[in-house]
Amino acid sequence: MEVLGIDVGFGFTKATNGKDFIIFKSLFGDATDIQFRLNIGSVSFTDNLHVTIGDQSFFIGDFAEQQSSVRQFTLYQERLLTEFAKILALTAAGSINEKYVPINVVSGLPIGYLKQYHQQFSKILIGHHEVIYHQADGSKVTRKININNVRMMPQPLGSIFNLLMDDEGKIVNKELAKQKVGVVDIGFRTTDFSIFDRLRYIERGSTTTDTGIAKSFGVISKKLREESGVSIEVFRLYKAVGAGVIKIRGKDYNFAKLRDQVFSNAAGIISNDIERLWADDWDIDTIVLTGGGSMELARYLKPLITGNVIPLDNKIDARLNNVQGYFKYGKYEWEKQSSETPPPAAEE
Numbered sequence: 001m002e003v004l005g006i007d008v009g010f011g012f013t014k015a016t017n018g019k020d021f022i023i024f025k026s027l028f029g030d031a032t033d034i035q036f037r038l039n040i041g042s043v044s045f046t047d048n049l050h051v052t053i054g055d056q057s058f059f060i061g062d063f064a065e066q067q068s069s070v071r072q073f074t075l076y077q078e079r080l081l082t083e084f085a086k087i088l089a090l091t092a093a094g095s096i097n098e099k100y101v102p103i104n105v106v107s108g109l110p111i112g113y114l115k116q117y118h119q120q121f122s123k124i125l126i127g128h129h130e131v132i133y134h135q136a137d138g139s140k141v142t143r144k145i146n147i148n149n150v151r152m153m154p155q156p157l158g159s160i161f162n163l164l165m166d167d168e169g170k171i172v173n174k175e176l177a178k179q180k181v182g183v184v185d186i187g188f189r190t191t192d193f194s195i196f197d198r199l200r201y202i203e204r205g206s207t208t209t210d211t212g213i214a215k216s217f218g219v220i221s222k223k224l225r226e227e228s229g230v231s232i233e234v235f236r237l238y239k240a241v242g243a244g245v246i247k248i249r250g251k252d253y254n255f256a257k258l259r260d261q262v263f264s265n266a267a268g269i270i271s272n273d274i275e276r277l278w279a280d281d282w283d284i285d286t287i288v289l290t291g292g293g294s295m296e297l298a299r300y301l302k303p304l305i306t307g308n309v310i311p312l313d314n315k316i317d318a319r320l321n322n323v324q325g326y327f328k329y330g331k332y333e334w335e336k337q338s339s340e341t342p343p344p345a346a347e348e
Contacts, residue, residue: 028059161325
């Protein structure tokens, strides 16, 4: 039995089995014929994600962005589940699990969507699947996937388990385990607020808002369209936002000032939400900022938060915090069940 953490987000899909990781944009497109390939220099696995699932072939992530004529991207939860989740999750699962063994998956959904969609997500994944990976040299690799169980949780809890546990699912951060912790999980489409009090999930003060960084990206995209006449999809702004400049048809457009304004505004909205949602939870010991959006917003948001905020480690990709925690919790949950299973009766 293997344990796999999978996080299908609006911006990126992430997965880990504790040893290997994969992360790619939650984007797919039509698999067109590429007449000539030339790869010079270092090429990662995710640079050429071309898969066949069932009778359909797709380019995934950056490969779809670069090569597909028709690309699929969404900021709607229902569509993410019905049209995207299976393709993206199975692509990730097959990428890092070579053996055909039963897999137990832990994943998460935004708190506001968990009750409505958790069973649907599980049904999509449970069962036997086959994914064919088309290599750059024309060869094919077939991976058979057997997903035995799926455990769902509120997304922010992944970051808590990542801080609490080691890779074997054992609680090692004893001090944090005794605390009341607030989590602010800033994603691409949503921001989740969650409270974890001495290893107990607290419903009050835990909710989802739509203040993800996609809104800020949308404002930047609109301004660039006004100045350049070109409509830029929000998923093509990731790298440019960090630099504050983008080249469009040979001309540099500097939007660093606008970026700082929209990010400061988003941080202000999130800090106000914290004050409102956690007004009765003044005894929170520690606040954790996590999620891919925290990498952009942390420096704007942290000064606005009153309390003990765990600083982000710049050496660690914050987009992986939840999925690492999913894996660790899976190790804890299923290792515990294995240890509780009584030994078989002795043969007479």
